[in-house]
Amino acid sequence: xxxxxxxxxxxxxxxxxxxxxxxxxxxxxxxxxxxxxxxxxxxxxxxxxxxxxxxxxxxxxxxxxxxxxxxxxxxxxxxxxxxxxxxxxxxxxxxxxxxxx
Amino acid sequence: xxxxxxxxxxxxxxxxxxxxxxxxxxxxxxxxxxxxxxxxxxxxxxxxxxxxxxxxxxxxxxxxxxxxxxxxxxxxxxxxxxxxxxxxxxxxxxxxxxxxxxxxxxxxxxxxxxxxxxxxxxxxxxxxxxxxxxxxxxxxxxxxxxxxxxxxxxxxxxxxxxxxxxxxxxxxxxxxxxxxxxxxxxxxxxxxxxxxxxxxxxxxxxxxxxxxxxxxxxxxxxxxxxxxxxxxxxxxxxxxxxxxxxxxxxxxxxxxxxxxxxxxxxxxxxxxxxxxxxxxxxxxxxxxxxxxxxxxxxxxxxxxxxxxxxxxxxxxxxxxxxxxxxxxxxxxxxxxxxxxxxxxxxxxxxxxxxxxxxxx
Ligand SMILES: Cc1cc2nc3c(=O)[nH]c(=O)nc-3n(C[C@H](O)[C@H](O)[C@H](O)COP(=O)(O)OP(=O)(O)OC[C@H]3O[C@@H](n4cnc5c(N)ncnc54)[C@H](O)[C@@H]3O)c2cc1C
Ligand code: FES
Numbered sequence: 001x002x003x004x005x006x007x008x009x010x011x012x013x014x015x016x017x018x019x020x021x022x023x024x025x026x027x028x029x030x031x032x033x034x035x036x037x038x039x040x041x042x043x044x045x046x047x048x049x050x051x052x053x054x055x056x057x058x059x060x061x062x063x064x065x066x067x068x069x070x071x072x073x074x075x076x077x078x079x080x081x082x083x084x085x086x087x088x089x090x091x092x093x094x095x096x097x098x099x100x101x
Numbered sequence: 102x103x104x105x106x107x108x109x110x111x112x113x114x115x116x117x118x119x120x121x122x123x124x125x126x127x128x129x130x131x132x133x134x135x136x137x138x139x140x141x142x143x144x145x146x147x148x149x150x151x152x153x154x155x156x157x158x159x160x161x162x163x164x165x166x167x168x169x170x171x172x173x174x175x176x177x178x179x180x181x182x183x184x185x186x187x188x189x190x191x192x193x194x195x196x197x198x199x200x201x202x203x204x205x206x207x208x209x210x211x212x213x214x215x216x217x218x219x220x221x222x223x224x225x226x227x228x229x230x231x232x233x234x235x236x237x238x239x240x241x242x243x244x245x246x247x248x249x250x251x252x253x254x255x256x257x258x259x260x261x262x263x264x265x266x267x268x269x270x271x272x273x274x275x276x277x278x279x280x281x282x283x284x285x286x287x288x289x290x291x292x293x294x295x296x297x298x299x300x301x302x303x304x305x306x307x308x309x310x311x312x313x314x315x316x317x318x319x320x321x322x323x324x325x326x327x328x329x330x331x332x333x334x335x336x337x338x339x340x341x342x343x344x345x346x347x348x349x350x351x352x353x354x355x356x357x358x359x360x361x362x363x364x365x366x367x368x369x370x371x372x373x374x375x376x377x378x379x380x381x382x383x384x385x386x387x388x389x390x391x392x393x394x395x396x397x398x399x400x401x402x403x404x405x406x407x408x409x410x411x412x413x414x415x416x417x418x419x420x421x422x423x424x425x426x427x428x429x430x431x432x433x434x435x436x437x438x439x440x441x442x443x444x445x446x447x448x449x450x451x452x453x454x455x456x457x458x459x460x461x
Contacts (some may be wrong), residue, residue, distance in 0.1 A: 003249045003275050008147050008161075011249035036248035044233040044320050055319050057233025061240035063135045063187065064221045064357070078203050081240075082136050082185075 019089040034080035047094040108211035113141020115396025115411035116217035117169040122415030124176040127424040135187035140166030191360040213391040220354035220397035228314040234321030238351035253347035258282040260351030266291035283310040373455030374400025385414040409439040
């Protein structure tokens with residue numbers, strides 16, 4: 001899902017980073033958000049809605065709508081569209097409201 | 102609690118210009134930006150901008166963001182930019198609460214505050230509109246132009262205004278198929294230069310059409326569209342199905358300014374400005390002295406007017422704090438003049454009407 005050729009833009013991808021999604025190993029690049037790295041790997045369902053448990057993907061990609069909230073390194077309700085990927089991150093699908101520890 | 106002179110919320114063109122303008126008068130400024138990257142909507146725009154030379158027309162949006170950031174950097178520590186910092190509350194005593202890095206929470210108090218928070222993309226009501234694969238057009242633009250990730254393989258664009266048409270073209274530049282662009286209006290809303298590029302590339306633009314439903318289980322698999330009559334009612338029997346894995350909703354933006362409402366600024370719904378907006382003086386000051394608004398947060402226009410409003414709000418906020426430059430009068434007239442030019446002529450009719458309704 002990555003764009004390699006583009007008439008105007010050059011994508012200098014940073015270092016390769018390793019993270020897990022629901023326990024599965026994944027790779028992404030430095031400088032991209034968690035949501036972008038997941039999308040590039042073909043993962044579109046990021047969360048389940050509160051009441052009807054319907055699948056949720058990102059919607060605004062600028063931190064405005066909360067549609068992309070996931071559990072990151074154990075913390076729920078992280079807006080993954082504005083959170084940069086880091087080496088070793090643990091990313092999980094969020095079901096419901098999430099618990100604050 | 103940190104106390105400061107001037108706080109600017111948002112680092113889009115309006116916020117950056119406000120900071121540059123206030124700092125050049127001698128004020129010390131802190132800018133809060135919720136993203137890890139400054140520049141607002143500009144950073145995803147790869148097309149040449151319309152407008153006049155003063156607002157960097159015929160530059161690409163991304164390059165304008167770079168120019169403004171370099172200018173802001175020239176002021177050294179007079180402009181501080183705090184990234185990953187979302188303003189989440191705004192209280193009577195001018196205390197703003199901030200969520201930093203999605204975990205730290207603290208307060209900032211400022212003598213004067215400029216709200217330059219931009220806008221959010223509107224959505225549409227139709228069955229299954231919440232399926233993953235259905236995104237705001239701006240979100241798709243961010244994904245592909247900032248991160249170089251394709252949203253999918255085949256896209257249906259809902260909305261033939263400037264954003265819908267420009268993003269459709271950019272999708273094709275990234276090698277993604279655009280099945281069709283539709284709009285409920287009988288005519289294309291976008292500038293013709295952009296629309297005819299699409300038409301030349303063979304993308305059907307279906308006017309008087311709307312989205313009837315989305316189909317899919319975990320993600321979008323198809324979309325059904327239909328014709329509408331003159332009163333925008335769907336015409337039975339005109340349904341068409343498109344097999345698409347992405348739908349972009351591009352039905353306009355609304356001003357993002359709940360923080361000002363929370364602070365108690367007088368607000369009003371003004372359809373010409375695309376939503377609820379704060380009432381303000383010609384100098385962009387809201388009903389609360391020392392609290393200003395600039396850019397899309399004050400009504401949906403363009404980057405050019407967001408910049409001019411930013412410069413004006415920054416100048417006036419700094420003056421209110423006692424930083425009155427020698428050329429204050431001339432600069433104020435210059436920015437007011439730029440705004441008048443940008444809002445002149447028949448294209449500006451709506452905005453001028455909106456300005457009257459939101460004037461203090
Ligand atoms: C596809 C597209 C094409 C366009 N083409 C043109 C064109 O050709 N010419 C033109 O003049 N204009 C164009 N525009 C419009 C232009 O981009 C916008 O009008 C302009 O960016 C508005 O500037 P702004 O500073 O008000 O808001 P924005 O650029 O939206 O910036 C607002 C900033 O505030 C931040 N923010 C919001 N809330 C908070 C908070 N609570 N705490 C901290 N930070 C916050 C946001 O993250 C963002 O960075 C286009 C827009 C789009 C989407
Ligand atoms: S997609 Fe809207 S907040 Fe992340």
